[in-house]
Amino acid sequence: MDLRSLRYFLAVAEQGGFTAAAERLHIAQPAVSMAIRKLEQTLDLQLFDRQERRVRLTDEGEVLARHARHILQAVNDAERELHELHGLSRGEVRVGIPSMLGSYYFPPILMAFRQRYPGIRLEVVEAGTRKLQQMIHQGDIDMGVIVTDTPPDDLETHSFLRDQMMAILPRDHPLAHADNVSYDAFFAEELVLFKEGYFHREVIDRISREAGVTPHIGFEANLIPLIKQIVSHGYGITTLLAMVVADDPTLVARPFSPPVWLDLSLAWRRGHRLSRANQTFVDLVLEQATHRRDG
Template sequence: MNLRDLKYLVALADHKHFGRAAAACYVSQPTLSTQIKKLEDELGVPLVERAPRKVMLTPAGRDAADRARRIVAEVEQMKEAARRSQDPEAGTVRLGLFPTLGPYLLPHVVPQLRARFPHLELLLVEEKSDVLLSRLREGKLDAGLLALPIADDQLHTEFLFEEPFVLAVPESHPLAQRASLTLAELSQQQLLLLEDGHCLREQALDVCRLAGANEKSEFRATSLETLRQMVAADVGITLLPTLAVKPPVARSPNIHLLGFSDSHPNRQIAMVWRKSSAMSEFLQQLAQVFRELPPGLLEPDPPVHGTGTSASRPPEPSRPHMA
């Protein structure tokens, strides 16, 4: 038994197909099939149920694949630890982010990351939170930016920041005449939400439950930008995270944004990695860069009708300073 054979088994467990698993391992299908058979002979149990068009792992095969995945991940961590002992700030970090955070946060952080770690290769993976957590546990990601809470005692969570929510309403909506609102004023409102699988959906539902609001169930968006366009088209109202309404995001015509005056619904963002990771010390440094956001970035702008941001507010005439 060797590490190569364990990688073949993990690939087969992932792809459920000999041809695709072989391609992922850059070997021929007969080579991969032969090595899996040798692994079965060595363990003395069948690992794979072979059917003409389908491959399934036996219970022993699933257990062996899970163990092999952990072994492969540990070996990669060993290599990474050895390399980082020579140059802690160089190399590759595989970082996962969820879709309603990544596009809006990264423009504010990547320049600082490049300046702080000029030799670092940052590989960014955008997926829904449950996929990121799965890949993190399997060793396919080094760290992830995720919304709290996360219930997994094998993972370390490093709190980064709180991101407030704002309410986005069409210009024709009665609330568009307001500068702010209380959480209770959401009662009886129907909100547009994302489809299942997005953590922002669950966060928005938590706010709805607190406020007594409901979901507009006849429509569910696949992205935050779809939600924004539906509000602009006067289909309904929604909650948006503050970063999604800040430059360099384009201004949204026909949308009015309101903050909350009595409570501050928000989501808490953390960097998450395996407690066993050999990169823990470096990831602490990486997390610190994500904490150092530009001043005011996480504060909702004053409401401006018809833009969604304060960027188009005409400048006020200068007034003499009164001592």
């Protein structure tokens, strides 16, 4: 029993005859008769009562017709959904992004994606990079942004941004007039930092261990507007990407000496085939990254 036979069978049942069914199907009438005869032989059942001029379904035929309608409808639905996905009119993207990038780097990308593919549902999860890796493994998100200084072997990564972590200072801070900020000078200050698990906190923890110092952490917060307010009022300094304070006249970004570079990538489970919607999102992120570098 194949789909073509079921389509021919339903056409005969709905048209009430083999000739009318053949006309609707745009095929020769003998082909319809042969397909129905083969279907009856396969099932070892009589599906039509042919004693009258207008053929009618037998009881067995009625049962098959009910199931055939469901089967063909399901096939049609599947074909339509696959066609829609191919055309990117439907689908879902679940991406995890740390708050710093989610607030200052990704909004134009997310809006561009939404404008191009309004039928695709976009779910954005905010979390630290370590949490995002865990969520990728658990299947809670399709992909996430991670730091790829030491990329995990079980994740496939595509780099989209290389940027410096900067010391962020009030404009009237003595270090604000320096060309750069040494690690010793930075760690001599009271610090405002993200909580553990976020990439910018991990960078500071790593540098402090390498320098053999214990940071003076006055505030821990994951709310970037709060961090900026605390720093601008002189209650500590922090480290962020320069894009975060680019439009804030009360804050100054200065590079570290030696500089601290971050390589950020989109990551997903290695060996996991991305859906067309997810692959399209990755392509857009990489496309925007290329435009950013070239611009």
